[in-house]
Amino acid sequence: MVRIPFLDLPPLTAASGSVALPGSKSISNRVLLLAGLAAGTTVVHDLLDSDDTRVMLEALRTLGCGLQTEGRTLHVTGLGGRLQVHEARLFLGNAGTAMRPLAAALAVLAATQGGDFQLSGVARMHERPIGDLVDALRPLGCAVDDLGQPGYPPLRLRGTAGGRLRTAQPIRVRGDVSSQFLTALLLALPLVSADGPVVIEVDGELISKPYIEITLNLLARFGIAVQRDGWQRFTIPAGSQYATPGHVHVEGDASSASYFVAMGAIAAHGGAPVHISGVGSDSIQGDIRFVDAAEAMGALVRRGPGWLEVRRGRWPLRGITIDANHIPDAAMTLAVMALYADSPTRITGIASWRVKETDRITAMATELRKLGAAVVDGPDFIEVRPPAAWQAAAVHTYDDHRMAMCLSLAAFNPLCATAPGNVPVRILDPGCVAKTFPDYFEALFGLVQADPAQVPVITIDGPTASGKGTLAAAVAEALGYVLLDSGALYRATGLAAQWDGVAPDDEAGVARLAGMLDLRFGHGPEGSRAWLRGHEVSEQLRQESAGLLASRVSALPAVRQALQGLQLAFRRAPGLVADGRDMGTVVFPDAPLKVFLTASAATRAERRYKQLISKGIPANIDSLRADLEARDLRDTSRAVAPLKPAEDALLLDNSHLGIEASVQQVLAWWAQRRPFQA
Ligand code: DC
Numbered sequence: 211m212v213r214i215p216f217l218d219l220p221p222l223t224a225a226s227g228s229v230a231l232p233g234s235k236s237i238s239n240r241v242l243l244l245a246g247l248a249a250g251t252t253v254v255h256d257l258l259d260s261d262d263t264r265v266m267l268e269a270l271r272t273l274g275c276g277l278q279t280e281g282r283t284l285h286v287t288g289l290g291g292r293l294q295v296h297e298a299r300l301f302l303g304n305a306g307t308a309m310r311p312l313a314a315a316l317a318v319l320a321a322t323q324g325g326d327f328q329l330s331g332v333a334r335m336h337e338r339p340i341g342d343l344v345d346a347l348r349p350l351g352c353a354v355d356d357l358g359q360p361g362y363p364p365l366r367l368r369g370t371a372g373g374r375l376r377t378a379q380p381i382r383v384r385g386d387v388s389s390q391f392l393t394a395l396l397l398a399l400p401l402v403s404a405d406g407p408v409v410i411e412v413d414g415e416l417i418s419k420p421y422i423e424i425t426l427n428l429l430a431r432f433g434i435a436v437q438r439d440g441w442q443r444f445t446i447p448a449g450s451q452y453a454t455p456g457h458v459h460v461e462g463d464a465s466s467a468s469y470f471v472a473m474g475a476i477a478a479h480g481g482a483p484v485h486i487s488g489v490g491s492d493s494i495q496g497d498i499r500f501v502d503a504a505e506a507m508g509a510l511v512r513r514g515p516g517w518l519e520v521r522r523g524r525w526p527l528r529g530i531t532i533d534a535n536h537i538p539d540a541a542m543t544l545a546v547m548a549l550y551a552d553s554p555t556r557i558t559g560i561a562s563w564r565v566k567e568t569d570r571i572t573a574m575a576t577e578l579r580k581l582g583a584a585v586v587d588g589p590d591f592i593e594v595r596p597p598a599a600w601q602a603a604a605v606h607t608y609d610d611h612r613m614a615m616c617l618s619l620a621a622f623n624p625l626c627a628t629a630p631g632n633v634p635v636r637i638l639d640p641g642c643v644a645k646t647f648p649d650y651f652e653a654l655f656g657l658v659q660a661d662p663a664q665v666p667v668i669t670i671d672g673p674t675a676s677g678k679g680t681l682a683a684a685v686a687e688a689l690g691y692v693l694l695d696s697g698a699l700y701r702a703t704g705l706a707a708q709w710d711g712v713a714p715d716d717e718a719g720v721a722r723l724a725g726m727l728d729l730r731f732g733h734g735p736e737g738s739r740a741w742l743r744g745h746e747v748s749e750q751l752r753q754e755s756a757g758l759l760a761s762r763v764s765a766l767p768a769v770r771q772a773l774q775g776l777q778l779a780f781r782r783a784p785g786l787v788a789d790g791r792d793m794g795t796v797v798f799p800d801a802p803l804k805v806f807l808t809a810s811a812a813t814r815a816e817r818r819y820k821q822l823i824s825k826g827i828p829a830n831i832d833s834l835r836a837d838l839e840a841r842d843l844r845d846t847s848r849a850v851a852p853l854k855p856a857e858d859a860l861l862l863d864n865s866h867l868g869i870e871a872s873v874q875q876v877l878a879w880w881a882q883r884r885p886f887q888a
Pocket residue numbers: 674675696697698700701757760761764765789790791792793841845
């Protein structure tokens with residue numbers, strides 16, 4: 211998805227169907243680092259492709275690891291514990307799972323093999339603490355410089371070859387701010403365990419223990435059998451060495467699963483469940499235990515290895531009180547499920563929310579209040595009561611993927627049993643989901659249903675060559691909406707008639723073909739593409755001859771009738787931009803914004819002329835203009851659905867307007883029709 215400023219979700223009424231989860235972020239970045247440090251080649255299957263894994267891959271590439279993509283697998287050839295590059299600056303975005311372990315590994319490698327590395331990230335990364343890790347590394351003999359505020363990235367890690375680390379004493383690390391500090395040490399210290407065991411002792415109560423279990427599990431797969439005494443003491447045996455397991459499969463992300471589990475619990479009420487593939491009963495991720503909490507709230511869940519199936523059980527949901535220390539990320543989803551409960555939900559043990567991508571306690575409380583919920587928050591807890599009246603809110607996402615994904619669930623507000631809503635939800639900066647789940651909203655739209663009357667439509671009608679196709683496509687892209695180029699349906703119908711030898715004035719014959727039109731649309735780098743009966747017809751449909759044929763078949767009432775259902779089916783969440791001749795007058799008469807685009811015949815002929823010439827197609831401006839005027843006449847004077855502005859259409863004469871200015875005008879009109887405050 212292109213990075214758009216906001217995405218409006220219409221009120222949603224149901225969810226069902228299947229979703230395949232992207233790979234786990236926590237597993238992906240750990241596996242990448244382990245494979246990058248180990249000797250030999252590791253083949254990684256189903257790796258997550260997202261912002262956070264991309265910065266890790268970039269770092270490994272800079273450090274000299276071999277990375278090769280083959281189909282859906284990545285082949286990582288590791289360093290075998292030996293630095294190849296001794297000086298580098300690594301930019302790690304906002305990926306805690308890259309910053310912390312790389313800082314530890316490079317500190318250890320620089321201190322023993324010589325090196326000079328600088329690690330930095332986005333501004334928020336420089337507000338996320340790393341001091342506890344640095345405090346553990348310095349007594350070991352690692353030279354770590356704070357390049358900004360002490361205790362926060364950016365960091366510089368230095369050392370000279372031949373240095374030795376003080377590993378004879380236990381290494382102490384705090385475990386009560388982030389478990390990633392312990393994970394970082396566990397991943398880095400096998401690099402220096404050749405001569406003796408390395409012991410790590412945790413100060414304070416260790417939080418997020420399940421993430422440590424993932425670390426230990428993956429270390430074991432790479433040949434390091436860490437001995438664990440309770441959650442206080444971890445020993446890396448002497449002589450431990452990374453060994454690639456050959457192949458590693460990355461399971462789906464359990465935190466990402468939480469949104470679909472919630473969707474099932476809230477909205478799978480019609481019999482069919484939400485089926486989730488990628489994680490299940492055999493998951494090694496701690497967030498899988500979110501499922502238990504969702505069940506406690508009312509979800510009906512079936513599970514097996516690699517899959518979950520969820521439907522609505524108790525309704526309304528039941529509010530719960532839960533210490534969510536063990537599921538910090540997925541617990542955010544509980545705060546949004548709380549909107550659909552008949553009693554308050556209190557989530558405790560979540561102080562770590564304050565040092566994540568954003569201060570998640572404040573962010574969640576602020577945004578849930580905008581929706582109408584009553585929220586109380588404290589240093590390490592949040593309590594949510596469902597709205598008494600839902601408000602159409604433009605919710606901030608704080609460059610936090612989980613805020614965006616969680617808050618999308620508020621769009622099911624019509625289902626709320628205690629106080630049903632009927633409001634759209636505006637998600638600001640929806641592209642932030644790229645951190646872990648770039649296709650989240652596409653997956654959401656693949657599962658949900660909305661009352662068509664609640665799905666907004668913008669119609670853009672106008673004469674041939676007025677630029678409405680370009681305008682409609684740009685508006686649809688800016689809003690993240692579905693696009694309907696209705697002219698293409700008439701063009702394809704004309705083409706189908708030609709293929710089958712049906713005369714363009716054989717009304718019944720052409721209408722029959724229109725009724726069974728097997729037309730599919732897709733996207734390519736060159737723009738939209740189309741396939742008729744499995745054959746690509748993108749170019750053919752754009753030709754003048756196809757337009758002329760379309761103009762003839764579109765005058766037949768039975769043909770227009772036959773294409774009606776197909777056009778209505780484009781009205782899907784999150785919304786539709788439809789261009790044609792009668793979108794505002796006949797097909798979507800209830801559209802909340804109708805635009806009628808005009809431009810003088812001279813301007814339109816000139817545009818079409820330039821378009822053809824630029825494609826190397828010979829053209830004559832006078833005959834083009836004559837053709838346009840003849841088509842205008844036929845389109846405006848035909849008996850059915852003649853081309854004319856709807857009574858409530860806004861006229862836009864773009865004879866002297868560039869495409870960008872036209873798009874801005876339509877978006878400004880659209881903004882006036884939306885219920886959100888600026
Ligand atoms: O927009 P276009 O040039 O692709 O349209 C081709 C022909 O199809 C045009 O001459 C009129 C007809 N048409 C129509 O009658 N109703 C529509 N909604 C769209 C196109």
